[in-house]
């Protein structure tokens with residue numbers, strides 16, 4: 001038995017008409033532009049890491065269509081419980097490069113106040129929930145948010161993203177089970193990029209696909225070509241509509257590929273063949289969508305250049321701005337642990353700041369404001 | 371003798387024990403072809419095969435749960451948790467199961483699993499690649515907690531852990547994985563679990579530390595000698611559980627002044643336990659209150675990690691406090 005893989009755009013840009021979503025030209029252009037933004041941010045992020053300006057970076061090249069197609073299929077009020085490989089979901093909802101880079105640099109201006117490693121974004125007003133490194137923890141949380149939305153009858157739904165590796169954790173299975181039992185309005189969205197660091201999918205599951213797992217929890221699952229932004233859009237849209245209409249959870253598996261290393265600390269040459277990367281390079285999601293836009297008569301050489309130039313200019317400007325921003329104050333380390341600071345922690349804070357003021361612990365202060 | 375990094379010593383230790391005893395198997399995420407994300411298991415799958423060096427699915431409770439089953443069956447599993455920060459999905463398996471199997475079965479089902487895990491800050495890892503979570507496990511009867519600070523001890527303690535009859539949490543100070551080098555005997559040897567080491571002898575102040583903090587303590591001790599003429603003894607605990615109480619009390623009774631360094635958050639940390647033991651059993655010898663130099667009661671920060679981690683400046687400050695009391 002093999003799982004069917006839904007596709008809308010064939011590799012030559014031609015279309016399977018039955019599944020093609022009807023999207024405005026403006027929407028199609030925004031999809032493309034956001035995918036370009038993701039790729040450009042990726043290149044910049046890796047460069048900043050390689051030149052020692054930021055400490056770490058998680059590239060998501062190859063997964064642009066998977067990220068952007070999924071978020072685009074939701075309503076603006078729907079909640080996202082993403083992973084560290086979903087910058088496109090934030091960019092789609094309007095996060096600026098400045099905000100994203102302020103986070104990578106761990107500046108005072110970072111929404112998370114420099115407390116987390118790069119790529120662990122949090123955007124409250126976009127309902128882009130703070131990302132955790134521990135894999136799969138967001139899944140049952142997302143189900144809880146969906147249960148709450150159902151209780152409040154808001155018609156908002158939740159999408160939680162995960163990697164193929166994430167589906168091995170216990171949190172994945174209990175999240176799926178709760179969602180099935182409570183008919184929670186949620187879309188489980190797995191970007192199956194074939195690898196969890198060095199472990200290939202075959203080392204992760206003996207299941208014929210990931211989406212088939214949904215069946216055992218009592219709801220439908222589909223597999224789509226994750227490098228086909230319109231296939232992703234269509235599948236997630238259908239799942240979202242179903243959730244919104246009270247039909248309960250669905251599972252969407254997007255087949256894609258992590259073109260780069262797992263992170264700036266990883267070297268994929270140690271564990272995967274270059275030929276495999278090359279094979280997937282031929283399936284590049286941006287190239288695929290470009291072919292489609294060409295066929296639709298939307299794409300021109302001039303627009304391509306304008307899009308890339310515009311995105312790169314924004315990114316360079318944002319980088320310049322962020323490089324001039326300062327780090328968080330040392331005192332800020334003690335904020336937000338609780339809703340208000342308890343006396344014992346206040347004491348710890350006071351004694352550290354007092355030492356620093358006296359200049360006795362110069363080695364700590366340095367360029368850092370108190 | 372070869373000069374090895376702490377990381378190479380761990381690798382050498384695993385290889386040596388696997389050659390010695392075919393019951394020893396390793397399992398964990400990315401430990402096979404990739405040799406572990408830090409390369410602690412580099413080359414082991416090649417030498418011992420994929421049945422003894424097992425790349426597991428991404429599930430820590432699965433890793434520890436299956437390791438327990440293997441141990442019950444008679445193997446000597448050495449699971450790796452990729453970062454200590456990711457040990458929590460396995461917390462139930464460790465705390466409720468692994469640590470209690472022997473006791474709850476009246477001694478019928480011992481479960482000698484050795485969990486290796488890199489821990490600690492100082493690598494710009496932020497919240498989830500920096501934690502020092504020893505206190506949770508020290509609070510759990512039935513599992514030993516061992517933390518080496520030198521390549522020699524890393525290999526020797528790992529051998530003792532693998533040959534021992536009890537479950538061990540073997541915490542590897544990743545901050546000094548590559549920066550600390552030392553002489554390591556080739557082949558088999560053991561360093562006993564439950565014995566502290568005097569990393570530097572001294573007479574006026576005892577600095578108690580473990581893992582990577584031992585090296586910060588040593589730096590501070592050197593500076594205290596040079597800059598202030600204060601002689602500090604650095605006691606490297608090596609095992610937190612079982613604790614070498616005799617060595618601790620002996621040093622403290624000699625110096626009468628104690629600084630305890632612990633990079634974990636302060637409240638409920640192991641430094642508190644040590645302080646209580648000293649207060650209960652050596653108060654008569656004390657010339658000054660015990661001073662702890664610890665992480666703060668906040669999650670581990672990213673940009674500000676240098677301000678969070680105990681450093682030589684804060685230890686010197688503490689030395690001043692106990693000397694000038």
Ligand SMILES: Cc1ncc(C[n+]2csc(CCOP(=O)(O)OP(=O)(O)O)c2C)c(N)n1
Nearest residue numbers: 085133134135163164165166195196197456
């Ligand atoms: C609980 C937990 N265990 C281990 C890790 C270390 N780790 C980080 S990412 C990763 C692989 C994740 O693979 P996958 O879910 O497929 O997502 P991808 O990185 O491919 O997007 C691992 C093992 C972690 N972050 N959390």
Ligand SMILES: [Mg+2]
Nearest residue numbers: 163164195196
């Ligand atoms: Mg993956």
